[in-house]
Amino acid sequence: MISDSKSTKFYLTAHEKNICPEVKKFLIENKNQISVIDKNKLSENGFSEHLRSESKPWLMDFQSFGHLYQNGSAAHLQQLPSVLLLLNEKEADVAAKLDLPANVTLLHMPVKKGMLKLTLQHSLKQVEKRKRSHIDEEFYRSLFLNSLQPKIVLDPESFKIIDSNNSAAKIYKLKTEELIGSSLDKLHPDEHENLHEEIKKIVAKENSYFKLNYRRNNKILELEYFVNQIKVGNKQLIYFNIHDITKKEKADQLFHEQHEMLRSTLESIDDLFFTLNKDGDFIEYYQPSDQVNLALTSDVFVGKNIYDVGFPLDVAKKYLQTIERVIEEDKSEQIDYVLEAFGSQLWYSARISPRKNALGVAEGVTVLCRDITRQKRTEETLKRARDFYLTLLSDFPSMIWKTNTSKRADYFNKTWLEFTGNDIDTELQTDWVEKLHMADVGVFLSTLLQAYSKKESFQLEHRLIHKSGEYRWVINAGRPMYNLEGKFAGFIGTCYDITERRKAEETLKLQKSAIESALEGILIVQDDGENYPVIYANKEVSNITGISEMDSIGKNFISVIGCPLKTETSRNIISALENKKSFKGEIECSNGCNKKSWRLLYVAPVKNSISSENHFVAVLSDITETKAVENTLRERNKQLQKTNEELDRFVYSTSHELRSPLMSILGLVNLLETEQNSDERDYYLNMITETISRLDKIIHDIIDYSRNSRSDIVYENIDFKGFIDRAMENHAYMEKFDKIRFDIDVKNGVSFLSDKKRIEIMFNNFISNCIRYHNFDKDDPWVRIQVKTSSVNAVITISDNGSGIHEKHIPKVYEMFYRATDRSTGSGIGLYIVKEIIEKLNGKIKIQSELNRGTTFVIELPNFSQKEPKLFMMNSVDAENF
Amino acid sequence: MILENILLIDDSDIDNLVNRKVVENAGLSKTITIEKSAESAIRYLHDIAQNDTGQIPDLIFLDIRMPEIDGFGFLELFEELPEIVHKKTKIVMLSSSVDAEDHKKAMANRFVVHYLNKPLKKESVQKLTQL
Structure with a gap:
């Protein structure tokens, strides 16, 4: 079937x-x-x-x-x-x-x-x-045959190799057919026993590995045998994996080293490293050993989605968005985010890069995540510090500016802006030229330029426009500025408003120069309670004292002002200083060469609210001249007083001298009213006439006197002979004139210049006196007038054998209205006038007289033709002034 | 009342003449003596004080302004005179001076009883008799 x-x-x-x-x-x-x-x-x-x-x-x-x-x-x-x-x-x-x-x-x-x-x-x-x-x-x-791993199968009983792959054959340098069927111990002839021992162990399951050397030609290979026992049917076989470790040893070592390096690298960096897929699932997660969040180990993350690991929603979202973008654009990106952990904020910066497979397709991302908390905190601190210092600069109560490397202003603080009234933008746009006073621009710019080129600090005073529109003086100090890298970054500077100070300085300067140029000596004295040193003396002080300013400083005040020590004045000054009181007084100083000078000193304590030290201010002036003038004035005053007294006396005397004859006349008139006898009446009338002529004479004399003292001297050639003759003619009417023998002897050889009128008055008075006071009881009353002129002078001698003047009267003969005897009928003015005239003409008069014997006057008059007109003029003026 | 003796002291001959005439006309005194200077007047008074007290004038008219010794000088010397002169003699100043100082100074002297301005008038002399 x-x-x-x-x-x-x-x-x-x-x-x-x-x-x-x-x-x-x-x-x-x-x-x-x-x-x-x-x-x-x-x-x-x-x-x-x-x-x-x-x-x-x-x-x-x-x-x-x-x-x-x-x-x-x-x-x-x-x-x-x-x-x-x-x-x-x-x-x-x-x-x-x-x-x-x-x-x-x-x-x-x-x-x-x-x-x-x-x-x-x-x-x-x-x-x-x-x-x-x-x-x-x-x-x-x-697989077995083609495996690169050498493999053999051994029958442990026969020691025969019953199967082998090509790789194994290669190791032994045999063909596969040759290897199969050959005995293992024959391949390792040197290790026969060793091999058998090992196989025994393997069969006994005591070992699964051994190592043998295989000699091939001149080369020795080191072979490792990894063993598996297998059972085929009923047969126990041994399956070997052979490793030629001759090279691998080294490779192993290299690999090991590389591995170690990678590991240590990974460990040494602070960064987290993890990979995510497209959906945000954690694939790998590496964490540095010293990471803060040790609790978050890879177990926590791997296999989980980014949404499920406790990230804040926004962070997770940000991650996913970035991942998408990174993959799409195939470009790394960085994101920063904050996590709250352990009660504090932790900052992270994650670098997200595409992660590609073998084919170059991005399947996910690698994330290198760094903890930047410290950095962020530092940044934060820095920012705060920066803000703090910016505020500090801005609020600083003085004006601050800053310029950049190109000389342009790039910062002004609040104080500055308050000064100029501008906002910062306007201020920055306004050039220096507009801020400064026109007159200061040049100096300022050249200073700035130089400072920039040399990188040097500078300081300068200039005017700066104020918000009110007026320029105010500031002191501007700038210095070069360097950035954190040490690179020149421009200039920074401050301005201080010194207008008030400058005004004060100017006032002070003015005051100082006023004091310096004062026409009185001004000194400042330190009140040390002992030496009273001079700490300031102006120029005039050295003019007065002759001590230079340098030499005055530090010296004792009393010695500087030149007050002689141990005098009452010096004691008074010291006492004033000690009692902090003021002093005013005159000091008589002698400066070496017996030259006396006078100084006026005022000292007053200085009310001082600034210094704890006390001072005096002293004003010193040279009053030597004033003093001299004062003395002169005093002298003149005395003179004037004398003159006034004289005038008083003159008025008294004159009024009396004039009134007296008038009263006599009135008396006679009274008698006439009642007198009937005509002879008596005639007698009275005669007497009246006589008295009137006497009165007239007095008036003439007064006129002469007045003429002499008021009128200017007129210089003319004097003809003495003519004068004498005229004078005698004038007096020829006088009683007993012809009883007097006149002996005139004039030697008028040179021309003689003097005042004609005055000399005429002089001769008239002499001749009138000679006649009036002659002694007619004498046998031969005579009057002798001799005149001798020279280029220098004229000597006039007038002598008589008259009654003479008693010794006691001689000093008074020139006094006004002095009459030595009751015999005289003169006015008492004659000789007074004569003396005045002679003095006026710079002449001299001498008198020699003996009672009852006669009188001789010797008069010496200068010849003005020989005088220097100038000299004379001076004399004249001097004489006038007196 | 008629005085025994009056002494006029003045250096001016005219004034002496005028004064003598006025005193005579007024019949003030029996005798009138005239001295032309203070010095001679003192000498005269001194003499009569010694030898003839009856001649001591009852009244002296004394001029102020005189050479050498003026009226005031005379008043000083008058102090030196014997008491008997002081008791008897009264002095009337007779001057042309209208100076108030002279008036004051003269009236301050204890011997001066009156001050008259020249020229001497009969009415003034008559008034004096009522003193």
Whole structure:
């Protein structure tokens, strides 16, 4: 029934007849799915390769099976995909005692159709499985053969290599066919015993690894044998993985080092490193060992989405958006964010870069996440510090400016803006030239230019426009400024308003120069209670004292002002100083060469609210001249007083002298009224006439006197002879004139210049006196007048043998209205006038007289023709002034 | 009342003449003596005080302004005279001076009883008799 044309031929076993028709029918219907073992065939070929590769389940009777089994082809049997074994009852008993492979399914006859079907289906499944396993086996076989890992299979009993791949063959430098079947110990002839020992251990499962050297030509390879024991059928085999570690050792070491380096690098950086996929799921997570959040280990993150790891929603969202963008644009990005952790804020900066697979497609991102909290805090602190210092600068109570490297102002503080009244923008746009006073611009710009070129500090006073529109003086100090990198960044400076100070300075300067140029000596004295040193002396002080300003400073005040020590004045000054009182007084100084000078001194304590030291201010002036003038004035005053007294006396005398004859006349007139006798009346009238002429004479004399004292001197040539003659003519009417013998002797050789009128008066008076006071009792009353002129002078001698003047009267003869005797009928003015005239003409008069013997006057008058007019003029003026 | 003796002291002859005439006309005194200087007047008074006390004048008319010794000088010298002269003689100043000082100074003297200005008048002399 089972046909076989090549492989489809059916073989029926001896039990064929035992197979029920339904089974037969089933088998025929399913002949594509089942193979039937032909006993004969088996006997002929055993299990050929052909059979073994049969992919259908085998149906065989027990005899066929036994045949196979007894031939010891159990291993082959095992290789069959599935065996369906038909058994009768007897055979079933025998089979039960056999150790049958798992792919054998027992079918007890009679076989029911349903059972057969089930079994067949099961077998088909097994076959299918087997088929697949066969493919696998080939796959794995190919893996084994082609593996780059050298592999051999060893029979530990025979020490024969029973299988090997190409890589193994390469190690031993043999062909695979050569290697298979060769003995392992023969490959390692030097390690025979060692090898056997190792294999023993392996069989005893004491070891799974050993190392052997393999000598190949001149090279020794170091081989590592990793061992697995495998069981094929009943046979125990050893499966080796061989590693040629001759090179690998080094590679290992290198790898190890690189690994270590990477590890330590990862550990050493503070950054978190993690990878995320497109959806934000954590793939990997590395964390530096010293990271703050140690609790957040990789377990917490890996496999979770970024939304589920406790990030704030906005941070997670930001991450996802950035990831999307990074992947799309294939460009790294950085995001900063804050996390609240452990009660404080932690700042992170994450660098997100695309993560690509082997094909270069971005599948996700790598994130290098850095904790920048410290940096942020530093930044924050810096910003606060910066703000603080900016505020400090801005609110600083003096004016601050700053210029950049191109000399342009780029900062002004609040104080500055308050000064100028501008807002910052206007201020920055206003050029220096507009801010400064026109007269200061040049100096300022050149100073700034120089400061910039030398990078040096500068200081300068100039005027700056104030918001009021007036210019105010400021002191402007600038210094170069360097940025944090030490690079020149321009200038920074301050301005102080010094207008008030400057005004005060100017006032002070003015005061100082006023004091300096004062026409009085001004000194400032320190009140040290002992030496009273001079601490300031103006120029005039040295003019007065002759002590230079330098020499005055520090010297004792009393000695500087030149007050003689131990005088009352010096004691008074010292006492004033000691009692802090003021002093005013005159000091008489002698400066060495007996030259006396007078100084006026005022000293007053200085009320001082600034210094704790006390001072005096002294005003010193030279009053020597004033004093001299004062003396002169005093003298003149005295003179004037004298003159006044004289005038008084003159008025008194004159009034009396004038009144006296008038009263006499009145008396006579009274007598006349009652006198009847004509002789008596005539007598009275005569007397009246006489008295009147006397009165007239007095008046004339007064006029002469007045003329002499008031009128200017007129110089003319004097003809003495003519004067004397005229004077005598004038007096010829006088009683007893002709009784006198006149002896005139004039030697008028040179021209003589003097005042004509005055000399005329002089001679008139003399001649009148000579006649009036002559002694006519004498036999020969005479008068002798001698005149001798020279270029220098004229000497006039007038003598008589008259009554003379008593000795006691001589000093008084020139006094006004002095009459020495009751005999005289003169006015008492004559000689007074004579003396005045002679004095006026710079002459001299001498008198010599003896009572009853006579009188001689000697008069000396200078000849003005010989005088220097100038000299004379001076004399004249002097004389006038007196 | 008519006085026994009157002394006129004046350096001016005219004034002496005028004064004598007025005194005579007034009939003031029986005798009139004239001295032309203070010095001679003192000498005269001294003489009569010694020799003829009856001649001691009852009244002296004394001029102030005179050469050498003036009226005031006379008054000083008058002090030196004997007591008897002082008791009897009264002095009337007779001067042309209208100076108040002279008047005051003269009136301060204990012997001066009156001060008259020249020229001497009859009425003035008659008034004197009532003293």
